[in-house]
Amino acid sequence: MKTRKMLLMAWAMLLPAMTKADVTITVSNTENTQRQELIEIDAKAVYGKLGIAEGSPFIVRNALKQEVGYQLTHDGKLLIDASVRPCGKAEFTVSAGTPKAPKVFVTGKMYPERVDDIAWENDRTAYRIYGPALQKSGERAFGVDVWVKNTPDLEVDKRYVTELSNHPKIQKLKEKGKNQEALLMEQETTYHYDHGYGLDCYKVGPTLGGGAPALLADNGELILPYCYKDYEILDNGPLRFTVKVSYNPTTINGQQNVVEHRIISLDKGSNFNKMTVWYDGLSRPTKMAAGVVLHAEDLQSIELARDYVAYADPTDNPAAQNFQIYVAALFPNGICTTQKLMNDKVENGNAGHAVGIRELQPGEHYTYYFGSAWSKNDVRTFREWNVRIDEFLNALYRPLQTELR
16 A cells, blocks of 8 residues: 555656646658648647647747747647748647737638628638628629738728728719719729729629539539528638538439538638538539639630649739739549530620539538639739649648657
8 A cells, every 4th residue: 555655646746747748740841842831730649748638728839949829720630830941840849838829810700791791811812702691682693702912911801891881981972973082982992992902803793703613414504502501610710711601402413402511711821722512412423513713804824734723814804903813723632624614605704614523422522722812912923823733732742741749
């Protein structure tokens, strides 16, 4: 009994020291190119090696001993923004303690004041999808909208506040015949003009927009869902935004009550969103298409590659804007074919789509990526956009290696 008590006392004395042991995360880059991206670590494993309870606070530091921000995700991942030189390694140290409030690089939310838009952004660009309030209004906007930015600052919330607070004033001026005053106020306030931080000048309408999926009927028709029905925000920064959305039932090739679900996520520093899509109610293999709308105003720069489609979009006013929005859909997990689906009749500039087509099995979850860039920001030319796509795909094919000890 005496020996047992002594062992228990020794263990109790060692326990505090064990719980304070640091954990080292080593990130290895096997490629001969610079890498800058989020790494994912199993958070449960980190807690286990730290010897602290899951949910307890901890601090992450880089090799210079500086504290760095991190994120714990809904699916149990620890996210760290890692920079790793070619064929090099980077180390991070994790220790128990209370971290500083992190800087937020990625965020999003639903805007009931703007017909239920869900809008999200990171330090490169912004996106939105449309909600049930818009569908009730009768407006036809189906796909993913792109808002260009040339600032790393979070802009979407401010844009909505400015737009919505001034819209009634602009309408009243127009009703009074004060069109010039209304125009001046629009130019100074609305997010359809660039005030030095970017704008909304991408045309969506009843199309895939900048990367949405749709089932493809046997007759070649895209069966586009309307606006989302339900949503749940799963992660909301500081490094990743994730939202799950579901749509109303539809009919495809005689299959009734088919329901589309999507999980969309966007990371700090990335031009590309991750999209996972699946359909309840499919009883047999059915083709799905994902891609970007092509506008009749400019059909010069379209790239159909083995694992991606890309396009230099002319904006909603090419002659006046004189810049381009680069959009793409990427298919690292396999695709049957990439091709153009052109319309017999052009409506509102919608000439067709550049898409990847895949035959989905019942119950299959398929993941692809979609994204954008702006010629007045981080990607100046369509050639550079294709290089950006290649580098992103190569990073997916050859991920950074992580070791926890």
